[in-house]
Amino acid sequence: MSEVSPDVQVQARQGAIAAAAPKPPRRSLPRPNRSWFGQGIFLFVLAGLSVLFVYPFVWVLSASFKPQSQVFDNRIIPKDFHPENYWGGDPSVFDIADAPVARWLFNSLWLGGLEALLVTFVSAIVAFAFAYFRFPGRNFFFGLVLATLMLPNQVMMIPRYLIFNHFNLVNTQYPLWVPGIFGSAFYIFLQRQFFLGIPRELFEAARIDGDNYWTMFWRIALPIAKPALIVTFLFEFQAKWFDLLDPLIYLRDTNLFTLPLGLKTILDSFGTGGGGQGDWQVIVAATVIATIPMIILFGFFQRYFVQGIAAQGRKG
Amino acid sequence: MASVASSTTAPGFREKARRWAAGFRERETWAAYAFLAPWLIGFVIFTAIPMGWSAWLSLTDYSVIQDAKYVGLDNYRFMLDDPKVRLALTNNLTFAMFSVPGVLIVALGLAMILNRVKWGGGFFRTVFYLPNITPPVAVAILYLLLFNGSVGVVNRGLELIHVPGPFWTTDPTWIKPGLALMNVWSVGGTMVIFLAALKSVPPHLYEAAAIDGASAWRRFRDITLPMISPAIFFNLIIQTIYAFTLFAEAYTAFFGAGTKSNQTEAALFYGIYIFQEAFVNFRMGYASALAWLLFVIIMVITAVQVKVGNRFVFYEGDRR
Numbered sequence: 001m002s003e004v005s006p007d008v009q010v011q012a013r014q015g016a017i018a019a020a021a022p023k024p025p026r027r028s029l030p031r032p033n034r035s036w037f038g039q040g041i042f043l044f045v046l047a048g049l050s051v052l053f054v055y056p057f058v059w060v061l062s063a064s065f066k067p068q069s070q071v072f073d074n075r076i077i078p079k080d081f082h083p084e085n086y087w088g089g090d091p092s093v094f095d096i097a098d099a100p101v102a103r104w105l106f107n108s109l110w111l112g113g114l115e116a117l118l119v120t121f122v123s124a125i126v127a128f129a130f131a132y133f134r135f136p137g138r139n140f141f142f143g144l145v146l147a148t149l150m151l152p153n154q155v156m157m158i159p160r161y162l163i164f165n166h167f168n169l170v171n172t173q174y175p176l177w178v179p180g181i182f183g184s185a186f187y188i189f190l191q192r193q194f195f196l197g198i199p200r201e202l203f204e205a206a207r208i209d210g211d212n213y214w215t216m217f218w219r220i221a222l223p224i225a226k227p228a229l230i231v232t233f234l235f236e237f238q239a240k241w242f243d244l245l246d247p248l249i250y251l252r253d254t255n256l257f258t259l260p261l262g263l264k265t266i267l268d269s270f271g272t273g274g275g276g277q278g279d280w281q282v283i284v285a286a287t288v289i290a291t292i293p294m295i296i297l298f299g300f301f302q303r304y305f306v307q308g309i310a311a312q313g314r315k316g
Numbered sequence: 317m318a319s320v321a322s323s324t325t326a327p328g329f330r331e332k333a334r335r336w337a338a339g340f341r342e343r344e345t346w347a348a349y350a351f352l353a354p355w356l357i358g359f360v361i362f363t364a365i366p367m368g369w370s371a372w373l374s375l376t377d378y379s380v381i382q383d384a385k386y387v388g389l390d391n392y393r394f395m396l397d398d399p400k401v402r403l404a405l406t407n408n409l410t411f412a413m414f415s416v417p418g419v420l421i422v423a424l425g426l427a428m429i430l431n432r433v434k435w436g437g438g439f440f441r442t443v444f445y446l447p448n449i450t451p452p453v454a455v456a457i458l459y460l461l462l463f464n465g466s467v468g469v470v471n472r473g474l475e476l477i478h479v480p481g482p483f484w485t486t487d488p489t490w491i492k493p494g495l496a497l498m499n500v501w502s503v504g505g506t507m508v509i510f511l512a513a514l515k516s517v518p519p520h521l522y523e524a525a526a527i528d529g530a531s532a533w534r535r536f537r538d539i540t541l542p543m544i545s546p547a548i549f550f551n552l553i554i555q556t557i558y559a560f561t562l563f564a565e566a567y568t569a570f571f572g573a574g575t576k577s578n579q580t581e582a583a584l585f586y587g588i589y590i591f592q593e594a595f596v597n598f599r600m601g602y603a604s605a606l607a608w609l610l611f612v613i614i615m616v617i618t619a620v621q622v623k624v625g626n627r628f629v630f631y632e633g634d635r636r
Contacts, residue, residue: 045429072468133347136339151367158603165380213347217351244567245591260564309508
């Protein structure tokens with residue numbers, strides 16, 4: 001597995017470049033069906049399916065503004081508008097004893113942001129070394145990077161916990177961001193493909209101009225690689241925003257929780273299963289809070305999300 | 317596969333070693349290792365040591381409070397007779413049988429329509445991608461609400477066409493199909509990969525086929541499918557691994573406070589079982605052994621898929 005065939009490399013490189021270059025989308029191929037009738041049917045089908053995809057969002061947003069007794073009435077417009085689920089009611093999401101939702105939101109934002117920044121920057125340094133430098137051991141270590149991609153998290157999770165436990169770092173937030181200092185294999189792979197696409201002459205010219213290795217990376221490679229860096233940051237931030245397992249393993253104090261773990265806690269204490277009153281309107285409001293930030297981020301950076309995913313597939 | 321390094325005429329081992337050592341006289345080599353240092357240190361601390369430790373733990377009885385006690389292969393032997401291992405693996409397999417084909421077929425269908433539509437393609441792509449940016453815990457809550465047997469909107473919808481809906485979230489037989497359906501909702505990422513593959517099929521192939529009078533089905537079977545087979549293959553592997561490592565959705569919906577035992581059995585996926593053994597029952601040794609079994613299972617499944625895939629996957633530029 002350590003050696004990647006040149007074909008695949010070329011494909012992957014094209015993928016990474018395509019993911020990066022913000023050029024207008026290629027005309028869809030095969031050429032769009034010219035018959036109005038066919039197009040009409042397609043649009044009709046797509047519109048119908050869109051309803052299925054969007055409906056859960058609409059349902060949950062609408063339910064979050066309903067009083068408890070109407071949560072399941074399936075109305076799109078609430079009969080009685082009840083914003084107290086968020087603020088000022090009893091109970092309301094931002095005012096629950098033992099459930100500091102605003103705190104969780106803040107924790108998720110800064111932990112995810114910090115970890116993703118670290119991973120992005122450090123992975124870029126390592127990826128640049130693999131892409132540009134010629135040194136003994138390069139193929140071996142790059143093979144090692146690829147090999148670590150195959151290891152499932154489940155194998156690492158127990159000894160990693162024991163390591164943090166040994167240093168008394170369980171029930172702190174360090175385990176959630178410290179590993180970011182060392183970069184991440186997947187993004188090293190992704191960014192290396194990108195750096196390989198930068199013409200070597202650019203670096204040779206810079207060297208003649210008196211650049212050293214670091215300034216070549218900092219002044220030349222990094223600015224060109226900006227799209228790949230953005231993709232890395234977004235994907236890693238999303239992964240942290242989604243993660244339930246690590247917070248579940250490491251965090252005990254509710255003040256330290258991230259949003260996913262907080263949401264699970266709210267579900268357990270307000271849902272009917274955990275002996276709560278079935279205050280689903282509060283659970284639903286918390287779900288809305290956990291969902292909206294990613295939608296906003298996606299709104300701003302949609303192109304990077306989509307092209308980053310597509311580039312992953314092209315490496316297949 | 318041709319490797320990049322072996323392009324020079326093969327030198328002897330001693331010559332190779334000499335050249336390798338000579339490399340360390342270059343400044344570039346030291347600079348390179350300085351750049352690699354963060355990853356190398358991280359690899360040792362967070363990958364190499366954990367792997368070794370985990371392998372050792374899997375041969376011990378370890379509860380964190382007491383010292384690890386070496387028990388040889390007992391954990392692995394115990395696994396063979398552990399009914400929960402069989403239960404959990406069956407659950408994952410059942411989920412995979414519903415989820416993997418479901419996701420692949422729906423994703424490909426959506427991508428094919430999006431690829432041919434003239435207006436609004438970008439808009440609909442965004443709409444179909446939205447579930448992918450929804451946190452798994454939130455998806456699990458949506459699942460509990462929408463699939464609720466008595467008040468959920470899924471069963472209300474089924475009522476309209478006079479189909480009595482099952483109790484999706486409480487009836488053990490319907491838990492996995494329900495979770496799989498919810499997973500199909502998140503086809504967006506898979507769809508985007510298919511869409512990119514479809515867009516890269518050269519149009520002249522279709523033009524030639526049209527001249528030859530090939531039917532739509534023949535064009536799909538003999539052009540589209542082979543040309544996008546690497547993407548199908550990639551998605552198949554990713555989706556299968558996902559089905560065998562499923563955690564957050566099932567844990568959120570069925571575990572934690574107030575779980576009922578008939579549901580927890582039906583929703584006890586392997587990842588959840590490892591988590592429980594390690595962090596609820598603190599049987600670190602046994603949990604490590606369970607984790608290594610998962611690793612082996614994933615490797616075997618992937619190897620089989622690669623083996624079978626090699627027969628069907630067509631890589632452009634390959635001569636075969």
